Amino acid sequence: MDFFDIDFSLTPGLLSSSVRPCPDDALNDNDNDSDNDLAYSSDVTDALSETSDSNSVHSGGNHDGSEVEYAGTEDIDTLRIASWNINGDLAVDIRSPAFINSITSNSITFFQETGLAPSNDISGHIPNGYEIVSLARPVVITDDRQWGGVAAVYESNLALTHRADLSHPDIIVLELEDLFVVNTYIPPPRSHWWKWSHVHPEVRLTEVLAACSGEAGGNKGFIVTGDFNGRTGHWQLDGMSDRFPRLSSDSFINTRGRWIRDSVCTPHDLIILNGTSIESTSPGSPTSFQAQGAHTVIDYALVSQDIATQISSLSVTRPDTEFDHALLEVVVEVSLPIHSRSSAADNGEKPTFTREECLPPSTTDLDHLLDDVMASAMTDEEACLDFYGPAAEHGAGANIYISCHGVANGRFRCAIARSPESIEVITVSGPRQNALLSAIAYVALHAPLTQALIFTSTQTPSFALSVITLALRISKGISMNLRRWQGWLISW
Missing domain, CATH: 3.30.420 (Nucleotidyltransferase; domain 5)
Known part of the structure; x- marks a missing residue:
C-alpha cells in the first residue's frame, strides 16, 4: 500500500459549494437544553448612534447616488418576497428550473444555508435583470464543508440598497424607502456558532432589528423572513389574535420559539403570518420536513403590525421533495413606487445595443x-x-x-x-x-x-x-x- 501526504495552500472556501450538505445540527425541540452564554457585540449597536451618509439610501436615489425616475403612475406597487432554506449548494442549484422560477416570480428571493464561501461568486449564473448579494460565514478549516450563509437575489430595477453595515453572515438587511426587509438563518440551539462568530446568532438578530428600529425612528415597517429553527405553536402577538388568529399544524412551542415571541416579535410589534388567514395555501402548513419524519413550522414570515393590512398573501409550498424546507412567498402592496425605470421604458421598449x-x-x-x-x-x-x-x-x-x-x-x-x-x-x-x-x-x-x-x-x-x-x-x-x-x- 502506497501513502502520499498532500498539503495544499488552500484559498478559503475552495469549491465549498459543490457538495449537497446535511444539516449542521438536527433541530432539537427539547426544552431541557442548556442555553449557551450569549456574547454581545458593539458594531451593530454602534449603528444606533451613528448615521453614515455613505450607508444611507434615500427615495429617488440610485445605488451610486444618482437620481432615479420612478416608473408608473399607479398609487400601489407590488413587492413579492420569497424565502427558502435550500440546505446548502446554491452554486449548483441556482440554474435549476425550481430556483429560476422562484427568482423570476419574485421581486426578492432570499436563500438560507447557501453553502457559499466568502470567495464564491455565482453572479454570472443568475437570470438577466437580477442582482445577488451573498453573506457567507468565514471558512472554518476544521469543518468538512461550508455551513450556513444567506443570499438575496433581487430585481435590478428595485429602488433598494443592501445595508452592508447592518448585515452579517447569516443575516442580510435590504432597505427600501419606507421598509426594512430582513432575512436570517438562526442555526439550531446546539450548533457551534462560536466557531464562526463572536456573537450568538440570536443576539445578532435582536441587535440588527434594534438598530433598524432606532435608525428609522419607528417610521419604517419591517418584514422579517427566514429559518429561525424555533417552534411557536399557535402564539400570536398580543392584541392581534382577534384580527390575525393563528392555527398552526405544529402546536408545540420550544425555547427558541419563546425567544422569537419575547425578543423578536413583542419588542418590534411583529405579527407571525404563518397559520393566519393570510396564508393562502393550507393555513398552518409545515415548513420543515426532516428525515426522521418530523414536520414542523420553523420558517417564518413576520411583519410589522402597522403594515399588516398591506400583506396580500403568504404561500407555503414545497417545490421539490429533495429539499427539506418549504418555500415561503409573501406579496406586499406598497404605497410608494419601488421600481426605477430607464429612458427606454418610456416607450415600453427594452434597450438593445449591437456589438x-x-x-x-x-x-x-x-x-x-x-x-x-x-x-x-x-x-x-x-x-x-x-x-x-x-x-x-x-x-x-x-x-x-x-x-x-x-x-x-x-x-x-x-x-x-x-x-x-x-x-x-x-x-x-x-x-x-x-x-x-x-x-x-x-x-x-x-x-x-x-x-x-x-x-x-x-x-x-x-x-x-x-x-x-x-x-x-x-x-x-x-x-x-x-x-x-x-x-x-x-x-x-
Missing part, C-alpha cells in the same frame, strides 16, 4: 486580438467539451473505488482502490471535499488517456458533484499548460 455600438471600429492589432478573444468566449460546459472532447469509451473501463474519512487536525484521508491488491492512500489538509477532489485528480493524472474511468464512492451524490466540479474547474484554464483554480495547481 458595433458598444465597441469602436477595430483598427490596431490589439483591437483585432480583443475581437478574437470576445468571439471565442465559451461557457463552462463548452470549454469542458472543447478541452476533453466528446465522451467516448475505448475498451473496458477501469473501476476506481474511493473512500474518505477524517483524521486528526482537520485532515482527511482517502483510500484509492483500483483492485484488492492495489490500494493507495493520500492525506489532505482542509475540508473533506478537498480530499475527494485530490483523489479524483490523482487517479485521473495516473490513468491511461484513452481508458474510461468508473468511479464509485460512499459519498454519493456529493462525489458525483465533485467530479463535475473538478472537470469544469480544469476546463476554465484550457489556455494554460498548468491547470489552476482557486489556489490549487495541477500539472501534467
